[in-house]
Amino acid sequence: MKTASRMPVIRSSVPLPTDTLPEEEDFGIVEFLDKENRKPFNAFFKQRYTDFMVREILQDGTVVRLTNNSSLPEFDIKQLEEKQKVYSEAESVSVFTALLGEEQAKVLAKFSALEAGEEERQHRLAISIENEDKEKRTEFHANLKKYHPHLRSETKVEGEVRTLEVFHPGKRQRERQWNDWPKDKPDFLVFTLYKENKETTAVLELIAKTIKVKSNVFDVAGTKDKRAVTSQRVTAYKVPAQKLIDASQRLWGLKTGDYGYTTEALKLGDLKGNHFTIVLRYVDSDEETLIKACESIKQNGFINYYGTQRFGTGTISTHTVGKELLLSHWEEAIDLILKPRAFEKNDSLRARMHWASTGDIDGTLDLMPYCHVIERKLLIAMKANGKTLNSFSALPSNMRLMYVHAYQSYIWNFVASKRVAMQTTLEPMVGDLVLDKEGNAMHVTEENKSEFTIQDVVLPLPGHSILYPKNELYDFMKEIMAKDGLDIQEMERKQFLFSLPGGYRNLIEKAQDFTYSIRKFTEYSDQLALTDADILEGKTLPETQGQHTALVIEMGLGSGSYATMLIRELTKTSTSQKHQRELQEALEKAGIVPPSKDWGGNNDAVEAIEGGQTEEKEEAKTEAMDEEKQESPEETKEEVKEETKEVKEEVKEEAKEVVV
Secondary structure, three states: OOOOOOOOOOOOOOOOOOOOOOOHHHHOOOOOOOOOOOOOOOOEEOOOHHHEEEEEEOOOOOEOOOOOOOOOOHHHHHHHHHHHOOOOHHHHHHHHHHHHOHHHHHHHHHHHOOOOOOHHHHOOEEEOOOOOOHHHHHHHHHHHHHHOOOOEEEEEEEOOEEEEEEEOOOHHHHHOHHHHOOOOOOOEEEEEEEEEOOOHHHHHHHHHHHHOOOHHHEEEOOOOOOOOEEEEEEEEEOOOHHHHHHHHHHOOOEEEEEEEEEOOOOOOOOOOEEEEEEEEEOOOOOHHHHHHHHHHHHHHOEEOOOOHHHHOOOOOOHHHHHHHHHOOOHHHHHHHHHOOOOOOOHHHHHHHHHHHHHOOHHHHHHHOOOOOHHHHHHHHHHHHHOOOHHHHOOOOHHHHHHHHHHHHHHHHHHHHHHHHHOOOOOOOOOOOEEEOOOOOEEEOOOOOHHHOOHHHEEEEEOOOOOOOOOOHHHHHHHHHHHHOOOOOOOOOOOOHHHOOOOEEEEOEEOOEEEEEEEEEEOOOOOOOOOOHHHHHOOOOOOOOOOOEEEEEEEEEEEOOOOHHHHHHHHHOOOOOHHHHHHHHHHHHHOOOOOOOOOOOOOOOOOOOOOOOOOOOOOOOOOHHHHHHHHHOHHHHHHHHHHHHHHHHHHHHHHHOOOOO
16 A cells, blocks of 8 residues: 655756645635524544445435345345256256257257266257247247256357257356346346445446456446445446345445346436435534534525535636636646646656646656546547647546536535625525426516525526526626626537536525434544444444534435535534644644644645535546556556557547537
8 A cells, every 4th residue: 555655856847836725715605594693613524434424315215224235136036046946857858858859858968967077068069949930949048047057058040040059158158147147137236335435436446347347337326425434326237136245245345235126227316315424523612502503504504505525626626627618728728637736646746747847748647647537538638639629528528527517616606605695684585596396497576576485596507598697696697707708698619518508506405304413522533423334233332421522413415415515504614625634733733633644745645625525536546556557567558558549539539529
């Protein structure tokens, strides 16, 4: 494993980046819903990854929890019982005599009984069926699976002649699970994935590698935080449950279970929201203030801001790239993505500094860690296309959209702050937007104003196919976009992907089933909430006492809402990385918690504190995979060549549709 270390001196004409981490106000997050003079308080969250638990909420309202990690689904149990049933030679001969005649049935039984190593086992047995038709062939294949499950059969066609061939499969053929997938079995295994301190995509890639399938057989409704304990549903195309049971027993930090089968794969967004269990530690407040704060959240909700993680976890925010893309400034957008930034890990900073000082694509690729998927794809595409739209088109569409969606979110936050500041007591005002029963936007008028509450009010995400408020919010929105060189009425683009239709988002979000408890503890390692794995193992929470206060909250949020923004309203303090870093340093200085290797200066590794649902690019490779590739130069070169080839092909295909 890598350990944090001081970075060697970088000789470069480009100075080391000295940017500071952004604050919440940089993204328009400045107001609080609770305007009473309630005392703010500090709280440290995500100190331990078990302090932040995320469980998916299905569309029917069910909270996903891992409840069984060993039992096969009923379909597999019946299939296993059928496979394990042993039929006698006499039974086999009797069944196949009706199809093939007695002589061929006996030959088939003898062929089936051949032992490993016998020469005849390497040959194929040709079978003929008198007056054969499709129904008889189907019956033959089905009976062969039932009475001789270790054999395989194929129908060979030469001209108008069809012949059935039976053979003993080799190892590779036996491992191809889809060969044995019953026709009456739904195509998708559905299961619960429980993971600890791991990123969703990396976990699925690891499982795929372990069970020897491609990672694209898996589908999820959404990705979950890395620094957390999460439970979510996953579908897998034609993957038997037993393979996952075996694999998860060998892999650390994850479990699978609650297996079943379904006819459809999950799609992104196939969820109602997420259920959170969050432990806030080292709370510096009295119990009365905590209760008052929690009751305010329960009754009133919070401003539905996009959290800071929507804009990336580094010093260069994703919305700034999005702005350049909407302005068709391709070169500027690419430069921002590759630009050196403070608070990055050593190897990442080294690669960016090399690029900034030399513009050397190959040298930068050699240095750029494999986890930087976006940067690597851009660099490879630039070998053929330079700093153009065609190079940017080498990125998957969801990555490209991430930037322009971040800009929409940035504008929305500023407009939300403006709207909250316009009234002391929030209520709908003439010109606001609300949604009707069909989900269509409409304006609040003097006549209908009494029909709505502030929780019905929505604000627009800028686009070319939406309504805008008919009050001063429209002028405010128009003004802040004009400062960025953008016209609110000109949001259509020649590039389809960047031609944003817009959308609507509720100004206020209320947590569902919000509960809270105040606990005392002594050590930073004291467990204050149970994970699904703990519950499976029959563990209970120990009684903890001590001088430190923790607040444990549980609630459900809609899929687009951020738990960090609820915490911000609750504490009335910032949830930014910078503020959490300062709390950590103060606790370390007081000797309350041990030093964290993940916090340091410009040349040290820094793990950003993520909250809510991380929206920036996911890691595509685990650290272990990175190290393995770095230790095998020849293998790395081959993979880079292959990666270059794949991206060039993608660029060629997408360039056909791109209008520059």
